[in-house]
Amino acid sequence: MQQPSERHRRGWEMLKTIDGEAGEHVVAALQDIAPDLGRYIIEFGFGDVYSRGVLTLKERELATVAALAALGNAQPQLKVHLHGALNVGCSREELVEVLIQMAVYAGFPAALNGIFALRAALAERTAATPAG
C-alpha cells in the first residue's frame, strides 16, 4: 500500500538484525488484524529508536531486557528480546547478570521469571542448532 520509506527500510533491516525470524513472525502475525501496529514497530521502534546510535545494540538490548523483566507484563516480548540480545552479542552470562540485578529493583519474582524465560530461550536455540 504505502511506499516503503527510508524509515521503513532502515527499521526492517534493524529488526532483522536484532530479532531475526522471531521479529518477522510478530510483524506477520499482525497482518490480518492490525498491520499498522507492525508498521509502527518497524518504523518507530526500529527505524527511529534502535537506529539512533550513541548506545551499542548490545547496550540497548540489555536495557530492554532489564525493563521487560522489571515490568513483568510482557513475557512474550521478553523472550523475543532475550533472543535479540543473544543475536547482537550479549552472552548468556551477561543476561543472567542483568536479570539478577532486577531482583534488587523489581523484586525476586521479576528476576526469577526473567531467568526462566532465559532458560527457555537458550533451550530453543540449542534445539534449533543441528548437531555437528
Add this chain to the structure above:
Amino acid sequence: MQQPSERHRRGWEMLKTIDGEAGEHVVAALQDIAPDLGRYIIEFGFGDVYSRGVLTLKERELATVAALAALGNAQPQLKVHLHGALNVGCSREELVEVLIQMAVYAGFPAALNGIFALRAALAERTAATPAG
C-alpha cells in the same frame, strides 16, 4: 552491633563509588527507623549484586535506569541512579538514549518522566560545581 563483614565492607565501597553522597544519605536516613534495610542495601544490593562482575558498572547502571524509568514508581531512586550512572561514566547522551528507548517498551509517559528526572539531576550537578 554486628561486626562489619566482608560483604558489608565491599558493599559500602561499591555504594560510595556508584552513588556517592546520595547513597550515603539514603542509608543515614534509615538509621532511626529501619537500619537493617540500609544494611541489606549495602550487603545484598551492593556487596552481593553490584560486585558480581561480568557486566561493567556502566552497563549495570544503564539497566537500572531503564528498569526504574519503566516501572515509574520509584522517582527518588531513579534520580539517585541517574547520578550514579553519570558517576560511573555514562554520558548525558547515553542516558537520554536509554530513556528514549523506554518510550517503546513502557510508553511515552515513562520516557518523559525519566527525561525530566535526568534534567533535574544534571541541574543539581551544575549547581554543585563551583565556577572556575
Add this chain to the structure above:
Amino acid sequence: MQQPSERHRRGWEMLKTIDGEAGEHVVAALQDIAPDLGRYIIEFGFGDVYSRGVLTLKERELATVAALAALGNAQPQLKVHLHGALNVGCSREELVEVLIQMAVYAGFPAALNGIFALRAALAERTAATPAG
C-alpha cells in the same frame, strides 16, 4: 442466602448484557471458593458502576479495554471485556484503535498483547457462529 437486592438484580442484568455467558461463567466459577467476590462483581461492578449512565456502555468498554491492556496483568479479564465491547456495539476496528493507542501510553508490548487477545476473541466468535 441473601435476598437478591435491587442492586443485585440490576447488576445481574447488566453483566448478562455486557459479558453474556463469559460473565456468568466467571461468577459460577467463584461459587465454591469465594461466592461473595462474585456477588461484589455483580452488585458493585455492574449494579453500581456500569449502571451509572452518563457514559454509554460502549464508552465504558473502550475505557475498560484501554485500562486492562495498559495494566497488562489481567489477560483473562481483557479477553472477557473484548467480547463485552463487541457485545455492546464496539467494532473490531474501534478495538484495534484503542489497543494501538496503548502503544503510546503503555508501550508496544501492552499494545501487542492486547491485539493478540483481540485476535483470539474474534476467532472464538467465528468458531461459535454456525455457518449459514
Add this chain to the structure above:
Amino acid sequence: MQQPSERHRRGWEMLKTIDGEAGEHVVAALQDIAPDLGRYIIEFGFGDVYSRGVLTLKERELATVAALAALGNAQPQLKVHLHGALNVGCSREELVEVLIQMAVYAGFPAALNGIFALRAALAERTAATPAG
C-alpha cells in the same frame, strides 16, 4: 439524597475506626466532585469488605500496607493506611517488618518509599500529640 443504608452505617463506623479523621477528610474532599466515589469507599470498601471478619483488622491493614507499598502508585493512600494500621494496633516495628519484606517481592525502591512514608506518618503523630 439516599437514605443511609445498613451498609453505609456499618462502613462509616468502620472507616472512622480504622482511618479516623484522615478517612473522613478523603470522603469530604470528594463531595464537590465525585461524592459517589466516597459513598462506594464507605459502602463497598468498609461496609462490605473490611466488615467481613475472619481476618482481624490488624491483619487486613498489614495486607493493605503490603499491597500499597508493592504497587507504589498510591503514596497518599499508603500514608492513610499506615496511620490506619497504627490505629488498629499494628506497632511501628511490625510495619517496618512488612515494608522490609516488600524488598523481596517488589524491590528495594518499593520498600524504601514505604519506610519513608512510615517515617512521615510517625512524625505526624508525634507532632499531633501534645506534650504531657
Add this chain to the structure above:
Amino acid sequence: MQQPSERHRRGWEMLKTIDGEAGEHVVAALQDIAPDLGRYIIEFGFGDVYSRGVLTLKERELATVAALAALGNAQPQLKVHLHGALNVGCSREELVEVLIQMAVYAGFPAALNGIFALRAALAERTAATPAG
C-alpha cells in the same frame, strides 16, 4: 534541522487541538535535553496515532485517561490529558465516570488519585478564565 514532514505538521496541529498550550510546553521543555523525544511525541503520538480516525478524539481521550489513571505512574501526563479531554468535548461528568470505573479495574487508590487530578485540572481552568 529536519524539514517538517507531513507527519510532523499533522501531529503538531493535532497536539495543539488536543493539549493546547500544555502540550506545547512539554515539547518546549524537551528542547535542551531530548528534542527528538518531543519530535516522536508529535510525529508518532499525534501525527500517526491520534490522526488515525475510526475513534473520535473524545473516545481517544477517554481511553487515554482510563489508561493513565489505571497505570498510576504518570500523574503529570494524566493532568495534561484531563485538560485534553475537556478540550475535545468530554464533560466533567464523563471524566468523573471514567475515573470511577477505574476503581473496579485498578482499585480505589487509582480512582481517587485520578479524581483529585481532575479536581486540580478543573481548578486550573477556573483560575485561567477571566470573570465576565
Add this chain to the structure above:
Amino acid sequence: MQQPSERHRRGWEMLKTIDGEAGEHVVAALQDIAPDLGRYIIEFGFGDVYSRGVLTLKERELATVAALAALGNAQPQLKVHLHGALNVGCSREELVEVLIQMAVYAGFPAALNGIFALRAALAERTAATPAG
C-alpha cells in the same frame, strides 16, 4: 563452592518450613543457569528477611500473598506462596479474605486471578493427599 554460612543454613530451613518441596524445586531449577539467584533467595529472602521475627510467619505470608496478587506479574510465585501460607497455618478462608481485600486496592481482576490461583493450589493439595 562456598561453605554454607549460618545465613544459608537458617534460610534453607526457613524455605523448607514455608514453601516445602515447591521452594526446593525453584532453587533446584536455578542450578544450571543462575545458581547464585537461588542462593540469594535462600540467604537474603529466607535467611535474612523471613527470619527476622516481630511478625509471625502467618502474617508474613498474608502480606506476601497480598503483594503478589496486587502486583499481578508473578502468578507462579503467587501459587508457591499460597501453598506457603497454607503450610504455616493460614486457613483457606483467611486467604480468600486477603484476596478479596485486593479488589479494593488493586482492582477486581487482581482479586479474581488471585482467587483462581488459590483454587488451583487447593486442588493440587487435594490431589496430593491419599484418601484414607
